[in-house]
Amino acid sequence: MNVAWWCSSTPGQIWTWRYTPFLGVWVVAGSCVGGYLLAHRRAGRAVDPKLARRFVLGVLALFVVSEWPIGQLGVGYLATVGIARYIVYTFVAAPLLLAGLPEWLVTRWFPPGTGRRRVLAAVTSWPIALLVFNAVLFGTHLPITVDTLKVTQLGSFGVDVLHLGAALIWWWPAMQKVPAENAIEEPLRAFYLFASSVLMFVPAAFLTFSPLPLYGLYELAPPLWLGFDPTSDQQAAGITMNVGGGLVLWFIIAALFLRWASEREAEDTAARRTRDATTLERIRALEAAEATGTAPAAPGPEERDGERL
Numbered sequence: 001m002n003v004a005w006w007c008s009s010t011p012g013q014i015w016t017w018r019y020t021p022f023l024g025v026w027v028v029a030g031s032c033v034g035g036y037l038l039a040h041r042r043a044g045r046a047v048d049p050k051l052a053r054r055f056v057l058g059v060l061a062l063f064v065v066s067e068w069p070i071g072q073l074g075v076g077y078l079a080t081v082g083i084a085r086y087i088v089y090t091f092v093a094a095p096l097l098l099a100g101l102p103e104w105l106v107t108r109w110f111p112p113g114t115g116r117r118r119v120l121a122a123v124t125s126w127p128i129a130l131l132v133f134n135a136v137l138f139g140t141h142l143p144i145t146v147d148t149l150k151v152t153q154l155g156s157f158g159v160d161v162l163h164l165g166a167a168l169i170w171w172w173p174a175m176q177k178v179p180a181e182n183a184i185e186e187p188l189r190a191f192y193l194f195a196s197s198v199l200m201f202v203p204a205a206f207l208t209f210s211p212l213p214l215y216g217l218y219e220l221a222p223p224l225w226l227g228f229d230p231t232s233d234q235q236a237a238g239i240t241m242n243v244g245g246g247l248v249l250w251f252i253i254a255a256l257f258l259r260w261a262s263e264r265e266a267e268d269t270a271a272r273r274t275r276d277a278t279t280l281e282r283i284r285a286l287e288a289a290e291a292t293g294t295a296p297a298a299p300g301p302e303e304r305d306g307e308r309l
Contacts, residue, residue: 006157007071009150014222015077020068024157029063032097039105048102055100061093066160075150078228079207079218079237084244086163091248094167098175124172124182126192133170134199136162141203143214150217170196174256186260190253197249200241207238 005024036055040047065071065085074081110117123132139145140159149155174192176183184192206214213219213230223229228236 004153006153006160007066007068007075008153008156009076009217009221011151011217011220012222013076015073015224017069020072022067022071024153025063025066025071028066029059032059032062036100039108043104043108045102045104051100051102053100054096058093058096058100061088061096062164065089075156076217077221077224078226079215079233080228080240082218083207083237083240087241087245087248089160089163090167090170091245091252094164095171095175095252098168098171121181123169126173126182126184126188129169129173130192130195133166133196136166137200138203143216147216186257189260190257193249193253193256197246200245200249204238204242204245207241208235209238210234 002018002020004020004022007022007025033056036052037047065074065088070081070085074083074085110120122128140162145159149159173182173184174189211231213234215234218233219230221230
């Protein structure tokens with residue numbers, strides 16, 4: 001049985017269904033889950049099952065698309081699978097990992113006032129995060145980048161780290177709740193995510209409409225049983241990025257918007273109940289004053305605030 005550190009392209013090697021474990025994938029996944037649990041233990045905190053479930057699902061998504069066979073197919077044989085891996089890294093694993101982090105753990109890793117916190121604040125401000133995300137998107141899908149880095153295990157590992165790191169930076173401001181640092185909310189958040197979905201169309205268009213293969217890595221790969229020629233595979237990859245990635249992103253935009261609308265509705269309902277309670281209290285006070293023949297007391301600051309609500 002062959003064993004490797006990370007999935008990479010092996011020019012000229014015919015695909016077989018012989019299992020090839022990638023030790024690096026197992027180490028990274030185990031370190032993420034183990035580090036998460038260890039951080040809770042050292043802090044003396046109980047693990048929140050809901051948050052832990054999200055975090056583990058994010059790690060599992062990374063593991064599935066990085067381990068054999070998907071990892072090997074995506075890096076060395078099919079551009080379509082390679083783009084699908086990118087979509088999972090960016091739109092599935094990254095938001096799940098962030099959604100699984102408790103606030104106290106982020107504060108523990110990035111204490112306020114420290115250099116680490118200042119760096120985090122700088123790179124996760126939404127204009128910088130948007131720039132970083134799209135720079136990595138364009139840069140890692142250039143033919144020279146793919147053909148140079150994905151032929152080695154270290155280079156392929158570096159590309160995956162860039163994809164995940166840029167996705168975490170990009171999702172950070174969109175998933176923080178106001179008044180957290182660098183948090184953005186509707187309608188700016190919808191525009192922020194929408195802008196990336198539009199920009200993603202550019203590399204997808206190059207893949208879809210190019211008459212010739214752009215990547216020598218996939219063009220020279222031994223053909224598989226699917227009957228895809230390199231051009232058809234590349235066109236399918238572009239469609240996958242544009243349609244598949246766009247649908248996933250729009251689903252997330254809709255879910256975040258509905259959550260925001262639900263929170264606003266709950267706030268409005270609470271304010272209305274407070275206003276109604278204040279009005280009823282004043283009516284009772286007036287009725288009591290009429291019954292006793294005394295003047296009603298002037299409304300206090302809280303009551304006046306309730307009326308203004």
